[in-house]
Amino acid sequence: MILTFLLLVLLALVAGFIGALFGLGGGIILVPGLTLLFQTDVKVAVAASLISVIATSSAAATVYVAARFTNIRLGMLLETATTTGALLGAFLAVHVPGRYLFFAFAGVLVYAAVSMLRSRSASAEPTTVAAPARSLSGSYYDPAAGTNISYVVTHVPAGMLGSLGAGVVSALLGIGGGIIKVPLMNAVMGIPLKAAIGTSNFTIGVTAATGAIVFWANGHIDPYVAAPTAIGVLIGARIGTRVTGRARSRALSLAFVVLVAVTAVQMFLRGFGIRIG
Amino acid sequence: MRVDLNRTVATALGSGVALSLLILIWGSVLYLRHPSAPPSPPTISGILRGTVHLNPAATINLGLFVLLITPVARVIAALTAFALEHDKRYVLISLAVLAVLALAGVFKR
Secondary structure, three states, X not given: OHHHHHHHHHHHHHHHHHHHHXXXXXXXXXXXXXXXXOOOOHHHHHHHHHHHXXXXXXXXXXXXXXXXXXXXXXXXXXXXXXXXXXXXXXXXXXXXXXXXXHHHHHHHHHHHHHHHHHHOOOOOOOXXXXXXXXXXXXXXXXXXXXXXXXXXXXXXXXXXXXXXXXXXXXXXXXXXXXXXXXXXXXXHOOOOHHHXXXXXXXXXXXXXXXXXXXXXXXXOOOHHHHHHHHHHHXXXXXXXXXXXXXXXXXXHHHHHHHHHHHHHHHHHHHHOOOOOO | OOOOXXXXXXXXXXXXXXXXXXXXXXXXXXXXXXXXXXXXXXOHXXXXXHHHOOOHHHHHHHHHHHHHHHHHHHXXXXXXXXXXXXXXXXXXXXXXXXXXXXXXXXXXX
């Protein structure tokens, strides 16, 4: 039992580290790690992952909010949709048989692998225009560009709908959902990447909390799984953030995409009750 | 009254995570010293009593509870800041988020 506890801390350290390195949350690594390596019940794994998502996103939010990348008003507005989605997603997760969660998770891993491959060739910042005084518009100081960047938020209804979906996926699978929200805000709502990342992360904490509360009320929170993972992910993410930029390379990114793809296959097979490795 | 929304929110989040991490580490140390300790009581008052009596599971649950309410506290912090700025629309939006969170607590199968 003590050994398992310590190994869980180690798994979470690695998950948090890799997550921070590649700009994903720890959840996408943590849930497969718990279910495939430790045979943790998938709902207990999703619940523990949501707990660690709250921890990492809240810790990261203090940095983004202090740097004023976060559009707090927009974040609050989108949270009405993400939390509602999380309520639905958690309700679904509690009721459906565990194998469907494996199938859904395999699907998200494929999506993650494809979007990582695409983002390596995508252009970075969209062009921005001067913002008129509207409540949802925002601006922030970009230290890299050395100027203030202002932007106008567009397509709010589409953004709300997408955020609802991201909330469902978050609570259903124990991930933050930034992988859906950041491209949505950036490409659809016209928000510059730094503000999209800061605002997406801002909405993640309260969304994961909504899901975690439902899992808690239904007895899926195991303290001896949730504690070592939360501690490990927090420390791992802190280290990962420090080395990002120095350690990230093309070869490493490609290796990670392969790892995600292999994990997708394993999660899919586990849905059928087949275990490999 | 003028409040710094960003700073209020960042402080709420940072202190919540730090506090919960400390409690979680303390609970883990207790567990590693007594791995066969009894499970945690389910209620909040039971968890608090268990924490006082150095029950590892109860202590960890307290840490998890602090982590869970950190984003909730952040919404309340923002709500307060919006109210002080007389921004009625965003007071209502914040209240809507709190309502969903409250609903999550009563969602049992």
